[in-house]
Every structure is written in structure tokens, then in C-alpha cells.
Amino acid sequence: MRNVEIALADRAYTVQVGHGVLSQLGESCRRVELGNQVAVIADRAVADLYLKPAVTSLKGAGFRPLEVLIPGGDADKNLTTAEQVFGQLIEAELDRSAWVLALGGGVVGDLAGFVAATFLRGVPFVQVPTTIVSQVDASVGGKTAVNHRLGKNLIGAFHQPRLVLIDTDVLRSLPRRELVGGLGEVVKHAVIRDPELFAFLEEHLEQIISLRLDPDQLDWLIARNVQIKARVVETDERETGLRAILNYGHTVGHAIEAAGAYTRYHHGEGVVLGMVAAGEIAVRRNLWSEEDRDRQDALLSRMDVPGGLKELSTQEILERTRSDKKRVSGRLRFVLPRSIGQVEIFDDIPEETVVAAIQYVQENS
Numbered sequence: 001m002r003n004v005e006i007a008l009a010d011r012a013y014t015v016q017v018g019h020g021v022l023s024q025l026g027e028s029c030r031r032v033e034l035g036n037q038v039a040v041i042a043d044r045a046v047a048d049l050y051l052k053p054a055v056t057s058l059k060g061a062g063f064r065p066l067e068v069l070i071p072g073g074d075a076d077k078n079l080t081t082a083e084q085v086f087g088q089l090i091e092a093e094l095d096r097s098a099w100v101l102a103l104g105g106g107v108v109g110d111l112a113g114f115v116a117a118t119f120l121r122g123v124p125f126v127q128v129p130t131t132i133v134s135q136v137d138a139s140v141g142g143k144t145a146v147n148h149r150l151g152k153n154l155i156g157a158f159h160q161p162r163l164v165l166i167d168t169d170v171l172r173s174l175p176r177r178e179l180v181g182g183l184g185e186v187v188k189h190a191v192i193r194d195p196e197l198f199a200f201l202e203e204h205l206e207q208i209i210s211l212r213l214d215p216d217q218l219d220w221l222i223a224r225n226v227q228i229k230a231r232v233v234e235t236d237e238r239e240t241g242l243r244a245i246l247n248y249g250h251t252v253g254h255a256i257e258a259a260g261a262y263t264r265y266h267h268g269e270g271v272v273l274g275m276v277a278a279g280e281i282a283v284r285r286n287l288w289s290e291e292d293r294d295r296q297d298a299l300l301s302r303m304d305v306p307g308g309l310k311e312l313s314t315q316e317i318l319e320r321t322r323s324d325k326k327r328v329s330g331r332l333r334f335v336l337p338r339s340i341g342q343v344e345i346f347d348d349i350p351e352e353t354v355v356a357a358i359q360y361v362q363e364n365s
Contacts, residue, residue: 002223015164019215022167026061035097041112042103043072074262099124105131106138113144117159127164132182136225141233151323181268195341248335249275255320277357282336
């Protein structure tokens with residue numbers, strides 16, 4: 001088991017990473033002194049695979065789990081679904097000693113965390129992420145949210161988990177598309193902070209996608225990404241400065257997701273396309289070289305993101321960027337690379353440059 005400590009100003013928690021560790025869930029939760037009532041929130045697909053062992057482990061440690069099933073798609077990560085979950089928690093008479101456990105991918109983690117942040121003005125929660133995206137990104141850092149029809153993650157709160165338990169064995173049940181999309185966040189971390197990780201991905205990408213890595217090596221890869229995010233979050237918990245670099249690829253990526261009604265492209269796929277756009281903007285601003293841009297794009301092209309972006313309107317994608325929650329004083333912030341491993345934040349990118357970058361992605365996807 002690899003432990004990554006998240007040290008924040010007034011609280012700290014541990015991210016546990018290992019293979020075959022789901023059976024230790026109840027014991028791990030007992031150690032962080034949580035109440036006996038727990039709402040285990042999962043989507044139906046994950047529930048079929050992992051709800052029973054999770055609940056069995058919790059019961060074995062003396063907890064009383066309430067099973068709450070929700071839809072798993074990003075289109076259902078909204079206030080309507082949250083209200084349905086609130087209703088089940090209220091009807092079950094959960095009180096302020098209760099807590100929430102998110103068992104699933106980023107959608108489940110975001111929505112369950114939002115419920116935990118707002119139910120009875122806030123109860124503790126634990127993350128048990130089951131996808132690469134949620135393991136390396138969404139489960140760490142305390143961002144919780146639901147979508148609005150006008151944009152992604154516009155309604156939410158910062159609410160840090162008490163514990164994150166990552167079992168890398170669960171990744172072996174994921175469809176290839178989920179694995180590939182999740183690796184978008186891994187590439188993102190490499191571009192913004194870790195050139196050595198980028199080189200590792202260049203050498204081993206197909207091995208990772210097919211999960212032919214040794215279990216200990218896969219644990220290392222996930223833990224390495226958690227460490228990257230942890231160090232950023234520790235410096236800037238509420239995204240007032242440095243943490244914004246974690247949004248590399250997300251400005252255009254979220255807009256592409258929204259323009260596709262959250263069904264054409266998964267989150268990780270949107271991030272991949274958004275990184276291509278951000279790289280093109282950086283080249284046009286003379287921030288990094290075409291060689292580095294091509295190196296990034298060559299790696300991303302090996303991830304087989306679905307095509308068809310030309311079928312979406314360039315103008316609609318641009319319009320969707322204007323709903324981005326990361327705007328400051330009405331101006332969009334772009335995270336742009338200067339080299340592989342170093343990025344900066346800009347808020348002075350002209351719209352015509354953004355349009356050109358979107359068109360570049362459309363022509364090359």
C-alpha cells in the first residue's frame with residue numbers, strides 16, 4: 001500500500017493506493033473515526049461489480065450502510081439527481097453523525113461530494129474512486145459539483161474528503177474507452193509538472209492502456225499522479241492561484257463536452273482535445289515550440305479519442321467557453337505550456353486565437 005498525505009491548513013487526510021485493498025475499506029474508515037451511519041452512493045454499473053464487497057467490508061467494521069444508486073452519466077450529474085439522493089437520506093433518518101461514501105467514477109464522486117457538502121449543512125465523506133480520471137484527479141482536492149444546462153460544474157462547493165482509498169485492481173474492469181479517457185488527466189499532470197512522467201508515458205502508453213503493467217508499477221503510476229495533484233492542492237486549496245494550472249486543457253475541453261451535450265465526448269476525451277487546443281494557442285503566442293507541441297500531440301493521438309469534432313459548430317464551442325466557471329472579471333483564463341513540465345496562466349487570449357485553436361483541433365481530430 002502506498003500512502004500519499006494531503007496536508008492542508010486546518011485538516012489533513014490520506015490517499016491510500018494499492019491493489020486488492022477494497023476489502024480493507026471498513027477497517028480504513030474506522031481509523032478515521034467516522035459515525036456508524038453511512039450512505040454509500042454508487043452508479044448501477046459500479047454497484048454490480050463493487051457495491052457488495054464494499055458494503056460487506058463496512059458492515060464487518062461495524063458501520064450501517066444505506067445503499068443509494070444513481071445514474072452514472074454526466075448528463076445526470078445535476079440538481080434533480082442530487083434532490084433524489086437528499087430524499088433518500090432524509091427518509092432513512094440520517095443525522096449529523098452520518099457520512100457519505102462515493103463509490104464510482106468522477107460523476108459519482110462529484111455528486112456524492114456535493115451531497116455531503118450540503119446535507120445538514122455538511123457531513124464527512126470518503127472517496128473510493130473506480131476510474132483513472134477519478135483516481136488521479138477528481139477524488140483528490142475537495143472539488144464537488146453538479147452541472148447546469150448552461151455549463152459544467154457551475155454549482156458546487158469545496159469539501160475535502162476524510163479519506164481516499166484507491167484500489168488499482170478495479171481499473172481492470174473498465175472498458176478501453178474509460179481507460180483511454182482517464183489517461184488524459186495523466187498526460188495533463190505530466191505536461192504541467194513532470195517531464196519524467198511524460199517520457200514514461202511516451203514509452204509505456206500502450207502497456208498502460210492494455211493494463212499490462214505490473215500491479216506495483218500501476219500503483220506507482222496512480223500514486224505519482226496523486227502526489228502531483230496533492231502538492232498543488234496543498235499550496236492553493238481553493239484555486240486562487242497555482243491550483244488553476246490543473247485546468248490545463250479544461251477550458252476548451254469542457255466547452256467541447258457541453259457542445260456535445262455531455263454524451264458525444266467523455267470528460268477525459270474533452271481534456272485531450274482541450275490540451276491540443278491549448279498547445280496550439282501556446283505556439284501561436286510563441287510560448288513553446290512547435291516541436292514540443294508536436295510531441296504532445298503525437299502522444300495524445302495514440303489515445304484514439306473519437307473523431308467527428310468537425311460536426312460540432314466552432315461557434316458553439318466558443319460560446320460554451322464563455323460559460324466557463326474559471327473566468328475572472330469576465331475574462332477567460334487559459335493554462336498554456338512553456339515547456340513539457342512547465343505552464344503559466346494567461347487571461348489575455350484574443351477570441352480569434354481561441355477560434356483558430358478550435359479549428360486546429362477540428363482539422364486534426
